[in-house]
Amino acid sequence: MSYKVLLFYKYVNVNKPEQIIGEHLNWCMANDIRGRVFFATEGINGTVSGKNENIEKYKIYLTSFPEFKNIWLKEDEAMENSFRKMQVRLKNEIVHGNLENVSVKNGGKRLTPEGLLKFYKENKEFVIVDARNWYESKIGKFRNAVTPPMKNFREWKKVVGEKLSDYKNKTVVTYCTGGIRCEKASAYMVEKGFKDVYQLEGGISNFIKKFPDTYWEGGMFVFDERRVVNPNLKEEIKHIAKCSFCGKPTSYYINCHNVDCDKIIVSCHECKVSSEYCCSDECRASENKRKTFHG
Ligand SMILES: [Zn+2]
Ligand SMILES: [Zn+2]
Secondary structure (H helix, E strand, O other): OOEEEEEEEEEOOOOOHHHOHHHHHHHHHHOOOEEEEEEEOOEEEEEEEEEHHHHHHHHHHHOOOHHHOOOEEEEEEEOOOOOOOEEEEEOOOOOOOOOOOOOHHHOOEEEOHHHHHHHHHOOOOOEEEEOOOHHHHHHEEEOOOEOOOOOOHHHHHHHHHHHOHHHOOOEEEEEOOOOHHHHHHHHHHHHOOOOEEEEEOOHHHHHHHHOOOOOEEEOEEOOOOOOEEOOOOOHHHHOOEEOOOOOOEEOOEEEOOEOOOOOEEEOOHHHHHHOOOOOOHHHHOOOOEOOOOOO
């Protein structure tokens, strides 16, 4: 395989991010790096893909900025570019959660994948909470996880107040895809008086790379062309979601191709084709459908 997907983020003071973005975009275009990178005064967050040698160059470029010297990076191999375009944007928050005033300094204690494995193996009493959206946890989750029905991360404050307040005096572990959402999700819980909060270091992607076929069940939803990463070989935990048309176990999803609907549909490959990439007759009949099949 000659392509890589690179995930990275860092909460760090960035001076005048608006002055960095143009040059960053130009560099990426010139080196055929695709994906998205968000800058804010609170840090950087990105997922990019490219040929191995270009990703190597990008890592050198990125870490040449003093702020990003020790940035957390994660690499996955890929068959092709996982993105079609390159975007570099200026944001208020590197993950939109209306948590501007929450300090990552208050974040939960870092729990390594080894640490979480030990919690499970020793039957420790703990509550594991999914800090992702409902459609992400539908495809896959940790064993016994609490999966709040969040539409997006901006609902986290509400979820903590309405769904998690019973766990204030328990040991709580939060997790998300790569760890970035948990920095503030766990900090917000600590600031709200939760006594013993951990955050899974490097997120699900770090855990499943080290310990597939253990306590992660189903696929991991990703926001790029790969759509889903399936780490498990054991049949019983390979897929936890079911095709919404035929009921067959699957981890796959598409967005309804009626642009006005765009609903996420869990679907096996056969049914997505036979349903013409739409959720209903109404959507199939729509005038406003995507021009090309995608997903
Ligand atoms: Zn099906
Ligand atoms: Zn639809």
